[in-house]
Amino acid sequence: MLRRLTVENYALIDSLSLEPDPHLNIITGETGAGKSILLGALGLLLGARSDVSAIKDTSRNCVVEGTFDLEGRGLEDFFEENDLEYAPQTTLTRIVTPAGKSRSFVNDIPVQLAALRELGTRLIDIHSQHRNLILSSEDFRISALDTVAGNGELLSQYAAQYKQLTELARRLAALREAAEEGRRNEEWLRFQAEELTAADLRAGEQAEIEEELAVLENADRIGEALGGLCNALEIDETGILSQLKNAETALAHIQSHYPAAGEYAARIRSVLEELKDIDSSATADSERIDADPARLAKLSSRLDTLLALQQKHRTADEAELIALRDRCVLQLAAIDHGSEAIAEAENALQKAQEKTEKLAEKLRKARAKAAPRFAEIIRTTLTSLGMPETIFEITLTPTTLGRAGADTVEYLFTANRGAQPQPIEKIASGGELSRVMLAIKALLASRMQLPTIVFDEIDTGVSGRIADAMGEIIAQLSATMQVIDITHLPQVASKGGAHFVVSKQEGRTSIARLTDEERIDEIAKMLSGSTVTDAALRQAKILLGR
Secondary structure, three states: OEEEEEEEEEOOEEEEEEOOOOOEEEEEOOOOOOHHHHHHHHHHHOOOOOOHHHEOOOOOOEEEEEEEEOOOOOOHHHHHHOOOOOOOEEEEEEEEOOOOOEEEEEOOEEEOHHHHHHHHHHHEEEEOHHHHHHHHOHHHHHHHHHHHHOOHHHHHHHHHHHHHHHHHHHHHHHHHHHHHHHHHHHHHHHHHHHHHHHOOOOOOHHHHHHHHHHHHOOHHHHHHHHHHHHHHHHOOOOOHHHHHHHHHHHHHHHOOOOOHHHHHHHHHHHHHHHHHHHHHHHHHHHHHOOOOHHHHHHHHHHHHHHHHHHHHHOOOOHHHHHHHHHHHHHHHHHHHHHHHHHHHHHHHHHHHHHHHHHHHHHHHHHHHHHHHHHHHHHHHHHHHOOOOOOEEEEEEEEEEEEOOEEEEEEEEEEOOOOOOOEEHHHHOOHHHHHHHHHHHHHHHHHHHOOOEEEEEOOOOOOOHHHHHHHHHHHHHHOOOOEEEEEOOOHHHHOOOOEEEEEEEEOOEEEEEEOOHHHHHHHHHHHHHOOOOOHHHHHHHHHHOOO
8 A cells, every 4th residue: 555655846746745544545625726736646656658747847857756565465476577676665766857758666776667557557546537438448348347257367368368369360371471472473482592502602602712813813923922932941052041050050069168159049940940831831832823724714703603693683792692592492492381381370270269269258158147246236336326226237249359358348327217228438427427437446446456546536426415425435445445535525525534635825736634623624614615604514523423
């Protein structure tokens, strides 16, 4: 549940702090004081889209922070899956900069907005005024029925199976498209594959050819240079090798008289070994390198072939030619064996379709079983809310497979026993929608085990005895969960354990928790207006049980 909410620099809020009671919290205030702004800040904390225009002071950040008690809520797996450290007292933070950038944190650890939003859905359910229109949402109607039916595990199985079905359908479509494209291009693919296969391509061949051609094309100059090197090293008695050998011998003879001569001799021997190795290699290369016109012509022709193929197929080198050849071969194999792959994919899709349909049928049966019980509970609650003639029915109509099964769910409603029930979103008034939504929320809350629920003037369109009955239902909910109720009705406000008033002074919104005496005055104001009468005070005390 929510332990503490702080808001800084958001809309009309400069700085605000709220510490709600674990059970029923009432929030009242004059129209325009900022009750909805407070709700907007809470929505921002739970992952709603940020709006830079909501920043009050554009010279500093907007910061919304909430501390939640997660003890016993089974959220450890969520924290582990998101690489977060679990703490029974967890703080969520949302920061929006004047530039419009948003940052989210869980216990001071940065998180993606999607993770913050997912965690938020497990902590608080916010029902604002416009949410009454959610009854027109097919997804909401099905989700509510599934919650009552306890279809959570079955829905997970169906979702996994439906995902597999859609993936198999996409794969089959891709195979068919590839087969069709292959048939259109088969002749050209076969020509390319045959041409490139016949070319006997080898990776790195072009570089090797170019290197050998460079030698063959300059064989005479290379031979002259190597021959000159060999002559310089070993010609008669004047060659470098012969002279250095003589010098080494002479130094060896005097090293007993001149010790440094031994070092010189050793260094010369080292140089001699290196020069001998150079002489050997140069001699071997000189004998190997020969201006071979036949070899030169063969390599030049091969290089021309490779370059021509690269130009023709718009590739950079033989490696890309090889990749093209392999693709062509694979595509031809797919064409040759495409019908087999398509048949296998069709068979797999058919089996997945059957499994998905079976799970959808299980869902339909579970929903059909739960629908009368759901409708009866709603009718009973609506009777207590002053609508004893209500007809509320849930109908299921089979349809094609979708994300949530193969059913269309409608809520049929009429407040008059003799009238024909129609889809609720088309016939119910604002006050009727408020009461129906409260009845549904009360039913769902007992099954969803959410720690906190927020009602934003869910009592719109009702008054008097009905308002008192709505307050009783809201108070009953708070026995097992935290409820925050923004209301304009004194009958509802009187049910709260903690009462907060939102006010606006000099363009700034603030919130304060009322004492018992202040609460009497606030309820009296709600009854009589700005001028509090003795009668209003007496009535306020009666509502508060004083």
